[in-house]
Amino acid sequence: MPTATKTVAVTGNQAVAEALRQINPDVVPAYPITPSTDIVQRFSEFVNNGEVDTEMILVESEHSAMSAAIGASAAGGRVATATSSQGMALMWEMLFIASGYRLPIFMALVNRALSAPLNIHGDHSDGMGMRDSGWIQLWSENAQEAYDNMVMAPRIAEHMDVRLPIIVCLDGFIISHSIESMKYLPDEEVKKFVGEFAQLNPLLDTDNPKSIGALVLPDYYMEHKRAQHEAMLKVKKVVQDVSAEFAKLSGRKYEIFETYRLEDAEVVLVSLNSAAGTIKDEIDRYRDKGIKAGLLKPRLFRPFPYEEVGAALKNAKAVCVMDRADSFGGYGPMFMEIASALYPHKGPVLFNKIYGLGGRDLMPLDVDQVIDETVEVAKTGKVKMVKEYITVRN
Amino acid sequence: MSTTQEKPMTLKSLSHKKDLLTGGHRMCSGCGAPIVLRQVLLAVENPVVLTNATGCLEVSTCLFPFTAWRVPWMHSAFENSAATASGIETMYRALRKKGKIKKEMNFIAIGGDGGTYDIGFQSLSGAMERGHKMLYICYDNGAYMNTGIQRSSATPFGADTTTCPAGDVVPGKPQRRKDLTRIMAAHNVAYAAQASPHNWKDLITKVKKALAADGPSYMGIIAPCNRGWRCQTNDAIQLSKLAVDACFWPLYEVEGGKWTINYDPKDKKRPIKDWLKPQGRFKHLFAPGNEWMLEKFQQGVDADWESLKKLQEAFGR
Amino acid sequence: MKQMNWKELPHAGTILDAGNAHTYKTGSWRSLKPRWIEENCIQCLFCWIYCPDSSVMVKDEKMTGFDYDHCKGCGVCAMECPGKKGAKAIVMEEEGK
Numbered sequence: 001m002p003t004a005t006k007t008v009a010v011t012g013n014q015a016v017a018e019a020l021r022q023i024n025p026d027v028v029p030a031y032p033i034t035p036s037t038d039i040v041q042r043f044s045e046f047v048n049n050g051e052v053d054t055e056m057i058l059v060e061s062e063h064s065a066m067s068a069a070i071g072a073s074a075a076g077g078r079v080a081t082a083t084s085s086q087g088m089a090l091m092w093e094m095l096f097i098a099s100g101y102r103l104p105i106f107m108a109l110v111n112r113a114l115s116a117p118l119n120i121h122g123d124h125s126d127g128m129g130m131r132d133s134g135w136i137q138l139w140s141e142n143a144q145e146a147y148d149n150m151v152m153a154p155r156i157a158e159h160m161d162v163r164l165p166i167i168v169c170l171d172g173f174i175i176s177h178s179i180e181s182m183k184y185l186p187d188e189e190v191k192k193f194v195g196e197f198a199q200l201n202p203l204l205d206t207d208n209p210k211s212i213g214a215l216v217l218p219d220y221y222m223e224h225k226r227a228q229h230e231a232m233l234k235v236k237k238v239v240q241d242v243s244a245e246f247a248k249l250s251g252r253k254y255e256i257f258e259t260y261r262l263e264d265a266e267v268v269l270v271s272l273n274s275a276a277g278t279i280k281d282e283i284d285r286y287r288d289k290g291i292k293a294g295l296l297k298p299r300l301f302r303p304f305p306y307e308e309v310g311a312a313l314k315n316a317k318a319v320c321v322m323d324r325a326d327s328f329g330g331y332g333p334m335f336m337e338i339a340s341a342l343y344p345h346k347g348p349v350l351f352n353k354i355y356g357l358g359g360r361d362l363m364p365l366d367v368d369q370v371i372d373e374t375v376e377v378a379k380t381g382k383v384k385m386v387k388e389y390i391t392v393r394n
Numbered sequence: 395m396s397t398t399q400e401k402p403m404t405l406k407s408l409s410h411k412k413d414l415l416t417g418g419h420r421m422c423s424g425c426g427a428p429i430v431l432r433q434v435l436l437a438v439e440n441p442v443v444l445t446n447a448t449g450c451l452e453v454s455t456c457l458f459p460f461t462a463w464r465v466p467w468m469h470s471a472f473e474n475s476a477a478t479a480s481g482i483e484t485m486y487r488a489l490r491k492k493g494k495i496k497k498e499m500n501f502i503a504i505g506g507d508g509g510t511y512d513i514g515f516q517s518l519s520g521a522m523e524r525g526h527k528m529l530y531i532c533y534d535n536g537a538y539m540n541t542g543i544q545r546s547s548a549t550p551f552g553a554d555t556t557t558c559p560a561g562d563v564v565p566g567k568p569q570r571r572k573d574l575t576r577i578m579a580a581h582n583v584a585y586a587a588q589a590s591p592h593n594w595k596d597l598i599t600k601v602k603k604a605l606a607a608d609g610p611s612y613m614g615i616i617a618p619c620n621r622g623w624r625c626q627t628n629d630a631i632q633l634s635k636l637a638v639d640a641c642f643w644p645l646y647e648v649e650g651g652k653w654t655i656n657y658d659p660k661d662k663k664r665p666i667k668d669w670l671k672p673q674g675r676f677k678h679l680f681a682p683g684n685e686w687m688l689e690k691f692q693q694g695v696d697a698d699w700e701s702l703k704k705l706q707e708a709f710g711r
Numbered sequence: 712m713k714q715m716n717w718k719e720l721p722h723a724g725t726i727l728d729a730g731n732a733h734t735y736k737t738g739s740w741r742s743l744k745p746r747w748i749e750e751n752c753i754q755c756l757f758c759w760i761y762c763p764d765s766s767v768m769v770k771d772e773k774m775t776g777f778d779y780d781h782c783k784g785c786g787v788c789a790m791e792c793p794g795k796k797g798a799k800a801i802v803m804e805e806e807g808k
């Protein structure tokens with residue numbers, strides 16, 4: 001039975017900060033950057049008003065934020081932080097170390113474009129840029145999903161089969177700063193759900209001294225990485241289990257990806273995060289016109305559920321993958337995953353649109369054009385251009 | 395601080411302590427850094443947790459599946475020993491507040507001069523400013539030794555390194571070294587000091603003071619590197635002593651704003667060339683035509699020493 | 712030592728056996744070997760405090776000899792040894808002599 005929940009009108013950042021307050025991590029190292037600053041500010045208020053007993057470390061850079069998170073987590077407790085864009089870029093070196101040391105740190109990433117040119121608005125360059133760093137990635141369409149993912153994050157990261165860091169993505173401004181109606185779980189329920197955390201081999205257990213972070217030469221490096229790969233293989237099942245448990249608590253069901261009218265769809269769009277909302281509306285309109293349109297929205301992007309995504313898309317005629325980030329000189333980052341997922345199948349014709357960079361709006365009309373083109377591709381089986389920028393002045 | 399009558403510290407009394415850095419590490423034969431670290435660990439009484447920046451000490455003491463450390467030790471990257479220790483120290487406070495840890499503990503962050511003066515400077519400055527109760531120790535061998543003797547901002551003027559080689563046009567490092575200990579003192583840390591392993595008693599006493607200080611502390615400790623300095627494997631202690639006697643590396647401490655020179659060679663002050671001469675990295679300073687370099691080096695050392703004495707006069711006891 | 716496979720590795724590669732480098736012998740690096748001449752030894756323990764490789768053995772406040780499994784033969788101990796009336800208690804000799 002879903003527990004009593006409180007309906008609120010809040011921004012995405014507020015929702016994430018609230019989840020962090022309810023989780024009450026032991027240590028939060030943080031550094032401000034738009035659009036995630038707000039999470040850090042709100043959390044600082046919780047700390048200074050005694051609403052959490054977290055120790056914050058107001059570090060002098062994001063590199064130090066992640067370094068301190070690594071030290072704190074290895075020391076033996078729960079650690080969270082939040083960042084965006086350049087902050088994420090500055091953390092890059094340390095992200096691989098957090099995952100290599102198997103530290104279940106959890107972090108909100110309020111997605112923002114990367115410089116240059118400097119831009120503070122939403123796109124997915126930061127999240128895509130760190131996708132190979134060994135962190136689990138959950139993406140969220142709206143404030144509710146961001147909150148729910150954040151509440152589930154420690155459970156997934158800290159699961160004994162996993163022990164890996166996790167990131168929860170939400171779109172900068174579009175979600176982080178817009179007010180939405182959503183539901184909070186009661187404090188006690190969140191506390192019970194996330195439970196107590198016991199670090200493996202904590203550094204502060206000084207009676208049992210240990211060395212973390214050895215130099216590893218070619219004779220052992222590969223074994224370390226193989227063990228890390230194994231942990232990633234276990235993530236999917238854990239995400240499914242934790243999500244099922246969360247559904248019992250909240251009444252909100254999450255899969256590793258969301259499908260919208262996909263069952264019998266012939267033309268399919270694939271999109272992450274907030275754009276999915278607009279796309280769903282347009283799909284409804286096309287369905288009303290008798291066009292079998294559908295959407296697949298990945299939630300778990302790392303590890304990527306190739307088999308399941310492949311199976312979900314294989315019967316479509318045409319699939320357009322919408323990337324809110326570019327991999328310069330390559331196809332869009334999500335396109336590459338979808339193409340890999342479909343590789344074992346005869347499957348649909350695939351093409352790729354790059355949209356919405358640096359906060360450029362994706363309007364219903366833009367989505368309509370994409371659907372129209374997908375319908376055309378489904379019909380002819382021919383693609384004009386595999387990768388194309390849209391929502392851009394030509 | 396302990397109130398019981400302290401016995402005088404002697405090597406005999408220290409020799410009862412178990413070595414917390416074991417033999418079997420892979421530092422070069424005769425390296426100064428492990429001498430420094432062994433002495434540092436002899437000063438420790440509470441359980442201690444170490445962080446170590448990437449560098450010679452780190453790669454050579456913890457090479458999987460072996461570790462030479464008998465205390466909890468963590469390396470995460472090159473530029474963040476202080477930030478990593480900040481996280482550990484903060485988690486300690488968080489868990490202590492919750493009653494999950496009862497023990498008193500000490501935290502020591504370690505870095506080479508590259509990991510401290512250069513790439514780790516920001517994270518060190520940040521950690522000291524935030525006031526974490528930790529001791530940061532820089533073992534200073536005056537270059538990036540682990541990657542093959544490149545210059546750092548701690549490299550002395552004129553030194554021949556692989557990135558500031560003594561060439562025909564540019565005769566070694568053109569700049570003087572950065573005075574990090576004074577910069578750390580300017581952070582108003584609870585305790586800042588310079589030490590040298592030849593004076594083990596001074597070094598160990600300083601580590602004890604630093605750990606007992608109510609706030610962040612910093613120590614710069616000279617650590618000769620026979621490979622980088624191009625000297626002998628047996629002269630680490632001789633050369634650290636000479637560095638002090640020539641006032642290149644004065645022993646001093648800054649405690650709550652009070653400056654104290656711990657050793658003044660007075661009329662036994664050695665000319666800097668006595669310290670430079672045994673080191674191959676300064677060989678070209680003795681070549682005809684480069685007399686100006688020796689002069690310039692000596693002038694720099696003298697100026698620093700005089701200004702240090704003035705600081706003691708002004709802010710000493 | 713048999714090499715572990717990936718399943719046998721400790722979690723996160725953390726080394727749990729603190730100080731196990733002691734089982735790694737660096738004595739073979741030596742080309743010179745310190746020899747202790749007990750009658751010249753004044754038990755100052757300078758050799759012990761200055762040895763980079765924790766290879767001077769001390770028992771009950773007395774120098775008892777060298778740990779040749781780890782001693783790298785740097786000669787710091789011999790250099791710092793004051794000896795008795797100028798006669799060193801540690802001398803460096805060619806390895807294998």
Ligand SMILES: Cc1ncc(C[n+]2csc(CCOP(=O)(O)OP(=O)(O)O)c2C)c(N)n1
Binds near residue numbers: 451472473538540
């Ligand atoms: C971000 C980064 N840049 C460069 C390096 C390469 N690197 C590793 S150790 C080192 C030099 C270390 O010098 P120092 O801190 O003086 O210590 P030492 O080796 O001399 O003991 C360098 C440049 C690195 N590991 N990480």
Ligand code: SF4
Binds near residue numbers: 420423424425427539
């Ligand atoms: S290169 Fe220098 S600092 Fe590094 S281990 Fe060898 S002697 Fe020591």
Ligand code: SF4
Binds near residue numbers: 424765781786789
């Ligand atoms: S020769 Fe060097 S390593 Fe060997 S005992 Fe003497 S000081 Fe230690």
